[in-house]
Amino acid sequence: MNQIQRYYLSSSFFLIFHFLPLIAEPISSFSLKSFNGDKDSDFNSDFALLGDAQIANEGNFVNLTSPNSGSSSGQIVYKKPFTFIDSKSSKPISFSTEFTFTITPGDGDGMAFVIFPKVEELSKVFDQGYFGLSGMVDQKFVAVEYDTRKDDNVGDFNGNHVGVDVGNFVSEEISDVSSIGLLLNGGVPLKSWIDYEASSKRLEIRLAESGTERPYNPLIFYPIDLSKMWDSKDLLVGISSSSGNSSQISSLSSWSFEIRTIPSSLHSEPLNPESKMDENQRVPMKKSCFLTILGGVIFATGCGTMLAFIALFLWVIFFGRHSNVVPELPMNPVDFKYEKVDVTVDNVDDESTRLSTG
Known part of the structure; x- marks a missing residue:
């Protein structure tokens, strides 16, 4: 070729x-590049910092865990709820999120992006357990974990993997981060992209070093119907971390999130053909x-x-x-020169007389 x-x-x-x-038709979104209410007036009203989470370095990032505690956990939660079915159009909702994070060396849990049903008191669903999320075991939740500790109780095969958790911490799908040459708790800024496409009902997770291009191939591809899981319930999103018994620090330096719908004319079939x-x-x-x-x-x-x-x-x-076109030869005018030629013929009779006399 x-x-x-x-x-x-x-x-x-x-x-x-x-x-x-x-x-795609965007519904709502946010993009955090600073975490200081003095720089972003919407931060304090739209986001909640829980547990040991605190703003650091003049708002350039949030430390979800604290090095001053032997066992630390913290969360950042976007307080505006959304659903996976648009109430106005009944269209299924897709979402995309990306965030840049750093996890220092240590035998902590790492961190997790989580989607969970809205509750009146956020502090009741977060604690010191797995990724700070153990209080959610009675909730229907979906989490993407960036796990830095091997725990045989939940089937971990190493301490450097990404997994998809649905309702519990035994991952439904898991991928070794070492396979793409990365270390989650190496203290290097990493960036992750998480995309859910409602039309095909798939969840894709990508991971790369911060500052590099978004990978073409996902690290994890997981089929799931989030609209069926939660129907029209109000949901929240957050990022949570737990250091376990180590001094591991998980930091977040940027975070964006967008929910959107695909025009109904492009869906292969309606979400519910019998509903009106x-x-x-x-x-x-x-x-x-x-x-x-x-x-x-x-x-x-x-x-x-x-x-x-x-x-x-x-x-x-x-x-x-297979082109058979014969190229045309250039046709240029050519000048010809004509000259006059004089031809002399001797008398044949005189020549014959001389031959006879001799």
């Missing part, structure tokens, strides 16, 4: 795998029509571009290498 063929093939895959996120929306939940007609038309135009443009790439790719494969 030549360079042109590879270019059009890669372009086609880019359009296929990156088209849907471009037309109440009249007071319907989207206004003008807005609905506009979004439908806009989505259709973007979809048609993307499909047209993709088909053009594919057609050109196939033409290069089947016809480009």
